Amino acid sequence: MTTLLIKNAYIVTMDDHxxxxxxxxxxxxxxxxxxxxxxxxxxxxxxEVLDLKGHIxxxxxxxxxxxxxxxxxxxxxxxxxxNLFNWLKTLYPIWARLTPDDIFISTQTALAELALSGCTxxxxxxxxFPNGSKLDDEIAAASEIGxxxxxxxxxxxxxxxxxxxxxxxxxxxxxxxxxxSQRLIERYHDAKPGAMTQIVLAPCSPFSVTTDLMKxxxxxxxxxxxxxxxxxxxxxxxxxxxxxxxxxRPVGYMQEVGWVGDDVWFAHAVWVNDExxxxxxxxxCGVAHCPTSNMRLASGIAPIKEYRKAGVxxxxxxxxxxxxxxxxxxxxxxxxxxxxxxxxxMTGYSLSNDPNRKLxxxxxxxxxxxxxxxxxxxxxxxGSLEAGKCADFxxxxxxxxxxxxxxxxxxxxxxxxxxxxxxxxxNGKFVVKEGQLVTVxxxxxxxxxxxAAKRLLAG
Numbered sequence: 457m458t459t460l461l462i463k464n465a466y467i468v469t470m471d472d473h474x475x476x477x478x479x480x481x482x483x484x485x486x487x488x489x490x491x492x493x494x495x496x497x498x499x500x501x502x503x504e505v506l507d508l509k510g511h512i513x514x515x516x517x518x519x520x521x522x523x524x525x526x527x528x529x530x531x532x533x534x535x536x537x538x539n540l541f542n543w544l545k546t547l548y549p550i551w552a553r554l555t556p557d558d559i560f561i562s563t564q565t566a567l568a569e570l571a572l573s574g575c576t577x578x579x580x581x582x583x584x585f586p587n588g589s590k591l592d593d594e595i596a597a598a599s600e601i602g603x604x605x606x607x608x609x610x611x612x613x614x615x616x617x618x619x620x621x622x623x624x625x626x627x628x629x630x631x632x633x634x635x636x637s638q639r640l641i642e643r644y645h646d647a648k649p650g651a652m653t654q655i656v657l658a659p660c661s662p663f664s665v666t667t668d669l670m671k672x673x674x675x676x677x678x679x680x681x682x683x684x685x686x687x688x689x690x691x692x693x694x695x696x697x698x699x700x701x702x703x704x705r706p707v708g709y710m711q712e713v714g715w716v717g718d719d720v721w722f723a724h725a726v727w728v729n730d731e732x733x734x735x736x737x738x739x740x741c742g743v744a745h746c747p748t749s750n751m752r753l754a755s756g757i758a759p760i761k762e763y764r765k766a767g768v769x770x771x772x773x774x775x776x777x778x779x780x781x782x783x784x785x786x787x788x789x790x791x792x793x794x795x796x797x798x799x800x801x802m803t804g805y806s807l808s809n810d811p812n813r814k815l816x817x818x819x820x821x822x823x824x825x826x827x828x829x830x831x832x833x834x835x836x837x838x839g840s841l842e843a844g845k846c847a848d849f850x851x852x853x854x855x856x857x858x859x860x861x862x863x864x865x866x867x868x869x870x871x872x873x874x875x876x877x878x879x880x881x882x883n884g885k886f887v888v889k890e891g892q893l894v895t896v897x898x899x900x901x902x903x904x905x906x907x908a909a910k911r912l913l914a915g
Contacts, residue, residue: 460484460884461502463495464509465851466865470826470840474819476866482513484847487650487884492841510855511878512865514822515840516576516848517785518829521685521723521744521773524566524580524594525551525559528909530781540691540753540779544621547778550912552586552626556593558908563597564896565905569783570774571603571887574850574877578603579744579773579833581685581723583610583660584626591640595653602887602895604651604848606833607644608658608685609637613669619701621663630669633659634676641680649837650846650883654682656833661687662709663697670713683719683834685744689732690724691755707732716741721832723773724749725763726756733759737766742832745824747791748782749775757799760792760824761816771829785825787874793821818870847884850877 460482467480469492481498483491491498526547529535535546559582570578578598582591591609598605614620615627637657645655657677659665670686677684689695689706702709707728710716716735721742728736736743745758763770772788774780796816830839838846852869854862859875862868869875880888887895 457503457884458486459502459504460847461499461505462508462513462851463498463505464507465511465513466854467492467841468512468514468822468866469842470515470823471842482841482847482849484884487847489841489843489845489847491843506879508851508879511851511853512869513841513849513851514574515826516838516850516880516882517574517789517825518771518833518839519570519575519578519773519785520721520742520771520829520832521746521775522566522578522580522783523582523776523778524563525554525582526776526778527562527565527569527783527905528554528558528912529778532778532913535778538753539693540755541621541693543753543779548623548626551584552623553912553915554584554589555587556589558912559589559593560597561901561904561908563594564601564901566777566783567598567601567603568893568896568898568901570785571601571880571893572876573784573786573874574852574880575785576603576848576850576880576882576887577606577829577833577835577838579606579608579656579685581608581610581658581660583612583658583664585628586626590636595644599652600895602882602885604838604882605653606656607640607653608656609640610658610660611637611669611673612660612664613666614664618666627664630666630672633669634672637673637676641682645680645682647681652883656683656685658685661690661694662702662706663694667702667713670715674714677719683721684715685721685723686715688722688725689727690750691753692727695727705732707735711735719834721769721771723775724755724758726750726758728759730762733762733766733768736763736768740769742769742771744773744832745770745792746773746775746780746788747795748788749779751791751795752779752781757795759799760796761799769828769831770824771832772825784874786869786877789821789825790870790874792816792824793818793870818864818867821870822866848882850881850888851879853878
């Protein structure tokens with residue numbers, strides 16, 4: 457199939473003009489959008505024509521932070537009611553039993569879930585490699601699903617014996633980490649527009665890697681022109697850890713090790729002050745906002761309104777599927793909007809007191825999930841529906857019970873309960889069609905995944 461015509465849909469472009477086209481369509485050739493507009497401006501035919509009357513079509517959602525392997529340890533009883541540090545200590549010994557097959561299966565499960573929620577690009581942070589596991593296992597699995605992958609080569613080098621949080625059994629040497637990071641960049645990283653796979657260097661967190669590894673990873677990433685990613689300022693515990701071990705708050709520590717710049721984005725960034733927000737803005741650092749995970753682990757609420765006001769790029773992440781227990785990016789859009797409103801309420805929101813103070817809207821939340829996410833991971837070829845960009849989009853049929861009575865089609869998919877999408881297209885190719893995955897057998901995947909999950913927990 458060379459050309460694809462989407463017609464009669466409600467198109468939401470998310471471009472600079474924020475166009476919404478009630479009776480519009482897309483004309484796609486060889487994986488790129490050629491034309492977006494009213495039906496009167498589009499070609500009448502194509503190799504494949506899809507009539508999406510009654511559907512809303514938006515740019516593919518961009519997931520800026522995830523841990524695919526954690527789909528195998530969802531709702532583990534001993535970790536259900538723990539905060540971050542205790543949650544990690546409970547799960548590290550289980551994750552130490554992961555195999556290459558587990559990485560492959562969990563990757564496909566997470567990406568299948570994401571695709572069914574409208575996600576077309578996902579950044580995954582894989583930071584432990586037990587029993588011969590490699591990032592290659594994840595990359596191979598993702599290629600079969602057909603979702604774009606920002607494969608973050610994570611790492612942990614600071615074990616308990618050195619004052620870190622993870623047990624020594626799941627950490628590696630700095631020499632091995634840097635050597636493998638270079639190998640992965642040289643083998644897999646594609647810097648061209650439209651890339652399906654890009655490599656990111658991502659030491660796990662201040663409490664699990666050494667200062668030297670942070671510095672060396674930054675040097676290596678900049679030598680090859682790849683991006684950097686890590687967890688930062690997720691909890692108050694982490695703030696105290698950094699002050700005691702490094703003599704800095706988390707953001708100050710990042711400045712100390714050279715981790716500020718437009719090639720860096722941080723997951724969570726909840727515990728920051730006004731001056732640190734200015735640091736992010738000045739150096740153009742991005743933030744992966746993970747509202748569901750932050751609520752699940754009682755970590756706090758990130759200051760998203762303040763970030764955006766300062767000009768900081770913000771995207772959304774579902775985070776690890778054991779700190780969210782789901783991989784539904786439309787649900788994350790909804791929770792981002794709702795938790796922002798909760799935060800406003802906690803600070804005494806009142807239109808009568810300040811008429812210029814506004815609540816986060818559904819469209820703003822969708823922007824975070826599309827254009828915002830693309831900006832955070834440094835991609836200009838995705839995130840909006842406009843000529844020359846990748847043909848990545850999703851469609852939802854609004855003629856469903858959960859949308860009955862909704863008067864605004866755009867807000868409907870945010871204010872309403874999160875729904876699975878009817879179509880997800882990546883690079884002009886269907887990953888989800890008529891509500892069904894087309895690149896993997898969902899039933900077989902669930903069976904394999906559940907078998908692996910039971911084995912992991914059984915020890």
